Amino acid sequence: VNAAHSFYNGTTTLPISDEDRTPRKRISKTLNMTTSPEEKRKIIGDTFVKIANEVIGEMNLKPEEVFLAQGTLRPDLIESASLVASGKAEVIKTHHNDTELIRKLREEGKVIEPLKDFHKDEVRVLGRELGLPEELVSRHPFPGPGLAIRVICAEEPYVCKDFPETNNILKIVADFSASVKKGDCRSYSYVCGISSKDAPHWESLMFLARLIPRMCHNINRVVYVFGPPVKEPPTDVTPTFLTTGVLSTLRQADFEAHNILRESGYAGKISQMPIILTPLHFDRDPLQKQPSCQRSVVIRTFITSDFMTGIAATPGNEVPEEVVLKMVAEIKKIPGISRVMYDLTSKPPGTTEWE
Structure with a gap:
């Protein structure tokens, strides 16, 4: 089924507002025009059902x-506040399969x-018990909504009134830090970017x-910005x-990074990237x-046993620094890429994915 066009132009119905508790609904923007992570997930999930019905x-x-068969895991239901998992949970993020x-x-x-009653590590145990090939069992997880939630969509910067104060604190903590926003005041936190004139320690x-x-x-994610100090x-x-162009850029960056990781022999050391x-x-x-016309890429290595908590891989420790630097060099060759960053954040406070 070639449904790309249907997904690009897919919509769904949403509450009038977060505060509105009435049954009234509004039509969302199309998937290729929305910047809301929640809307993206809901549109993808509902568009899938509509196409399946067609x-x-x-x-x-x-x-x-x-019948619809899904590989839903327990964390999906917990984060979506599904009654299947709990009657008291609050929505962390809506999953496309809920x-x-x-x-x-x-x-x-x-x-x-x-x-639906298992976590990712338990599913891998089941896979091995069933005799599935190890390359399938240990394959890195890939989000159901695909690359849609690995593109931080935006029309304008989100800068709240606490931004100057946060930036001043960061300049005291580190020689140079630039904090940038990846969401809005209600639902997301700042990202802190650190750059330096010397090689990263x-x-x-x-x-x-x-x-x-x-x-x-109000900061829940810290990244290192490769290259000279950010002035x-x-x-x-x-x-x-x-859009097709944006997704093509990310697809190329994703291919280069994972290809280098596989060739290094360290893919099995990283749970997800x-x-x-x-x-x-x-x-x-x-x-x-x-004008702002380029974009930057973040490499997010993640090591975990249960996917509920975890750490970033330290270059030179869990993964060779030269492997990371090779990823950076190849990604920088992609047209339209400004800088490459490395996510240093543990979970918590950060999440595995950025959306």
Whole structure:
């Protein structure tokens, strides 16, 4: 089924607002025009169901005799505040496999989810018990919504009133830090970016990544910015949406990074390695008023046993520094890439994925 066009232009129905408790609904923006992570997940989940229903019709199947099989895991249901997992949980983020349309099918007994009571590490144990090939069992997880949630979409920078104060604190903590925003005041926190004129001292950077979120509670993620010191932190963003060009750039960066990791023989040491595309264009002279037109990539290595908590891989320790530097060099060759960053954040305070 070639459904790319349907997904790009997919929409869903949403509450009028977060505060509105009435049954009133509004139509979301299309997937290729929204910047909201929640909307992206809901549109993808609901569009999948709509396309599945179209295929059922084309195959002349009886809807009442068709079931939807999903690889839903317990954390998906917990984070989506599904009643299947808990009657008291609050929504952390809606998963594509637990949208309103999916819940309606579940209530009708039309959804088969054999893994819904298990976590990722337990599923791998089951896979080995069943004799599945190790390359399948130990393969890095990939998010259901795909690269859509690895593109930080934005039209304008999110700078709240506490931004100057946060930046001042960071300049005291580190020689130079630039904090940038990846969400809004209600639902996300700042990202702290650290750059330096000397080669990175990874143990010190990891220490800062633990210290900074404790000192600044509105920061939940710390990254190292490769390259020369950032003289002028970006104050605006490159307008970024889920378009074919943007996704193509991320796809190329993702391919280069994972190809290098596989060739190094260290893929098995890393539990997961999301590659994130951010709307940040560094190294522009503010006096020349150059428009923001490039984007930057984040390498997010993650080591965990249960995927509920975990740490970033320290270059020179869990993964060779030359492997990381080779990733940076290859990603920098991709047209339209401004800088490459390395995510130093543990979980918590950060999440595995950025959205």
